Amino acid sequence: MDTVQHVFRGTFVHSTQTCPMEVLENHILGVGSTGKILFIEHAEKEAQLALKWKFDESKIEDLGKNEFFMPGMIDTHIHAPQYSFIGSGMDRPLLQWLEHITFPTEEKFSDLDLASNIYETVVRRTLKNGTTTACYFATIHTDASLVLADIADRYGQRAFIGKVCMDSNTAYPEYIESTEESIAETQRFVEAMQNMKYDRVKPIITPRFAVSCSERLLCELGRLADSYGLHIQSHISESVAEIQEVLNLFPEYNNYTEVYSKNKLLTNMTVMAHGCYLTDEELHLFRSNGSAISHCPNSNISLCSGHLDVSNVIKQKVKVGLGTDIAGGYSISMLDAIRKAIETSKILFMEREKRRKESKTIHNHLQEENGMLPEKECNCRIKNNGKKVLSDQEAFRLATLGGSQALNIDHITGNFEINKEFDALLISPEIHNSPFDVFSQFSKEDMVQRFLYLGDDRNIKAVYVAGRRVVPFQNNS
Ligand SMILES: Nc1nc2[nH]cnc2c(=O)[nH]1
Numbered sequence: 017m018d019t020v021q022h023v024f025r026g027t028f029v030h031s032t033q034t035c036p037m038e039v040l041e042n043h044i045l046g047v048g049s050t051g052k053i054l055f056i057e058h059a060e061k062e063a064q065l066a067l068k069w070k071f072d073e074s075k076i077e078d079l080g081k082n083e084f085f086m087p088g089m090i091d092t093h094i095h096a097p098q099y100s101f102i103g104s105g106m107d108r109p110l111l112q113w114l115e116h117i118t119f120p121t122e123e124k125f126s127d128l129d130l131a132s133n134i135y136e137t138v139v140r141r142t143l144k145n146g147t148t149t150a151c152y153f154a155t156i157h158t159d160a161s162l163v164l165a166d167i168a169d170r171y172g173q174r175a176f177i178g179k180v181c182m183d184s185n186t187a188y189p190e191y192i193e194s195t196e197e198s199i200a201e202t203q204r205f206v207e208a209m210q211n212m213k214y215d216r217v218k219p220i221i222t223p224r225f226a227v228s229c230s231e232r233l234l235c236e237l238g239r240l241a242d243s244y245g246l247h248i249q250s251h252i253s254e255s256v257a258e259i260q261e262v263l264n265l266f267p268e269y270n271n272y273t274e275v276y277s278k279n280k281l282l283t284n285m286t287v288m289a290h291g292c293y294l295t296d297e298e299l300h301l302f303r304s305n306g307s308a309i310s311h312c313p314n315s316n317i318s319l320c321s322g323h324l325d326v327s328n329v330i331k332q333k334v335k336v337g338l339g340t341d342i343a344g345g346y347s348i349s350m351l352d353a354i355r356k357a358i359e360t361s362k363i364l365f366m367e368r369e370k371r372r373k374e375s376k377t378i379h380n381h382l383q384e385e386n387g388m389l390p391e392k393e394c395n396c397r398i399k400n401n402g403k404k405v406l407s408d409q410e411a412f413r414l415a416t417l418g419g420s421q422a423l424n425i426d427h428i429t430g431n432f433e434i435n436k437e438f439d440a441l442l443i444s445p446e447i448h449n450s451p452f453d454v455f456s457q458f459s460k461e462d463m464v465q466r467f468l469y470l471g472d473d474r475n476i477k478a479v480y481v482a483g484r485r486v487v488p489f490q491n492n493s
Pocket residue numbers: 095110114118224225251254315341344
């Protein structure tokens with residue numbers, strides 16, 4: 017029997033398959049020596065649990081008043097080198113932004129000192145903001161990508177690391193590899209990562225996007241992913257100009273999704289960023305292949321790329337998580353991704369309503385809504401009840417359990433179910449300098465909601481990955 021490493025008593029908030037946000041008050045959670053959750057029960061069972069798991073009740077760590085644990089957040093799409101220009105260059109559309117800002121910056125990451133410096137900063141910053149798992153794009157440089165892996169491991173962050181592959185770049189030909197080089201270097205990267213035997217840092221096959229990859233490269237990367245049993249990440253249907261470019265480059269394919277699927281890049285271990293313009297037919301292919309979408313709402317807005325209708329993605333039963341897409345997105349915080357996902361959903365709802373109201377009389381509209389009364393005439397939350405707007409709870413689930421499903425690691429992390437690893441954030445709403453206020457009438461649900469909308473890293477008192485406290489940072493990291 018595993019020995020108990022930590023026992024916490026207090027409030028635990030998480031998502032399950034059936035409930036987007038479950039608030040467990042006065043509970044007790046035990047973490048074993050391997051970092052796995054051994055039990056989570058109502059605190060009235062304390063004595064029984066102490067007997068069964070052989071721990072001393074005086075060792076229980078009590079949470080402060082109004083504090084709670086939530087699962088660590090999962091950033092399913094982030095470009096580590098782009099942290100060096102975060103919050104700048106937001107006035108260009110995607111393809112121009114890549115050519116003029118992104119590629120010239122990434123090219124410089126052949127310099128290992130630069131890479132090490134930026135990568136250490138990004139790992140620290142993401143961890144401090146509660147990202148316990150990050151799915152990173154690095155650059156085309158193998159050795160610098162290995163540096164990122166090493167830093168993530170040293171700080172204890174759970175991570176996927178992608179050495180970026182691109183053998184076609186007419187926009188900025190200085191930043192490119194040959195097809196053979198890209199394949200050989202990917203193999204070298206994967207084998208070097210496997211030799212390191214990191215516990216929680218894994219390689220991920222990373223064709224940048226179809227615009228910058230030849231068909232042969234895509235095909236060989238699909239083969240490599242298959243033969244090594246690896247995860248895959250890329251971009252898809254982010255902007256209209258990008259889609260047009262893909263259709264020009266790959267005229268023999270019916271749509272963007274087919275370019276990846278026919279090259280074995282759309283598997284149940286694939287996460288594709290954006291997907292703003294995917295048709296239901298393409299979403300169907302995602303679903304049947306078990307592939308996921310990383311919804312990156314900040315980036316979609318910042319680069320004026322488009323909007324993803326995440327409610328439709330959920331309705332089509334496609335796996336979906338959230339991503340910051342640094343530096344297309346300007347915020348490192350997954351709390352921002354939660355907020356922007358909700359706001360995008362509201363914008364889409366209002367646009368739909370506007371179109372509907374323009375084309376129909378109010379009378380017809382109400383009939384179509386199954387007799388639902390207009391908002392003024394009833395008390396119900398018409399938008400959420402009508403399932404038209406992403407709820408706060410659902411957005412919370414996307415940032416935690418949804419991300420773990422998207423990355424196919426939901427058997428390991430994503431919530432506080434027994435046997436999963438304890439990836440968790442200790443949230444303290446009443447910390448000194450808190451960005452929001454707590455009033456006496458607040459329920460625990462109110463507290464969580466205020467944190468999601470108003471909180472920041474100041475409220476994240478501690479971060480745990482697999483039971484190990486990784487924030488505040490330890491001396492060796
Ligand atoms: N947002 C974003 N989209 C891309 N498509 C190809 N590369 C990129 C990138 O670095 N960022």
